[in-house]
Amino acid sequence: MTVSEDGAVELAPSECRTLIAGGDFGRLAIRSSDGVDIFPVNFVMHDDALYFRSGPGSKMVDLTSDPRVAFEVDERSDTSAWSVVVHGHAMRLNSDADIEASTVLALRAWDPSDKFNYVRLEIDTITGRRVRLPERKVDRVS
Structure with a gap:
């Protein structure tokens, strides 16, 4: 375990996988023409x-052009926070068997638009950190 000067703890890949597996919302970074x-x-x-x-659109076009992506998941509480970053490559699933086996059909999207492209992100590297947050001071009004 490595601790940085600011008190951040680097997480082992196995812990990163455990944390990200418990999540359901993240941010996908894609290279685009812009x-x-x-x-x-x-x-x-x-x-x-x-x-x-x-759904169809620029995300799928850009993934086809350059499948290398980064993906980030994080969580914060009153006392600590963690962040996990995955670097990998994304590919559209084309067979019904692959789509069904992936469990992606069980996802409940927060955006109600149609989403009929199913994508697998293969993990090349996974890194993460956990930090303790300073105690919040509460201003009291009398």
């Missing part, structure tokens, strides 16, 4: 890969 775009997505982790659904 630079980098970030998209909020619901996801599920299954068989050491991340899966999400997408």
Whole structure:
């Protein structure tokens, strides 16, 4: 375990996988013709890969052009926070058997638009950190 000067603890890949597997909402960073775009997505982790659904549009076009992506999941409480970042490559699932096996069909999207593209994100690297947050001082009004 490595602790940085600011008290952040680097997480082992196994702990990163455990944390991200418990999540269901993350941010997908994709290279686009204009630079980098970030998209909020619901996801599920299954068989050491991340899966999400997408509607048609720029996200799917950009993934086809350059499948290298970054994906971030985080959580914060009153006393601590953690963040996990995955680097990998994304590919559209094309067979019904692959889609059903991925468990992506069980996702409940926060955006009600149609999402008939199913994507698998293969993990190349996974890193994370956990930090303790300073105690919040509450101003009291009398």
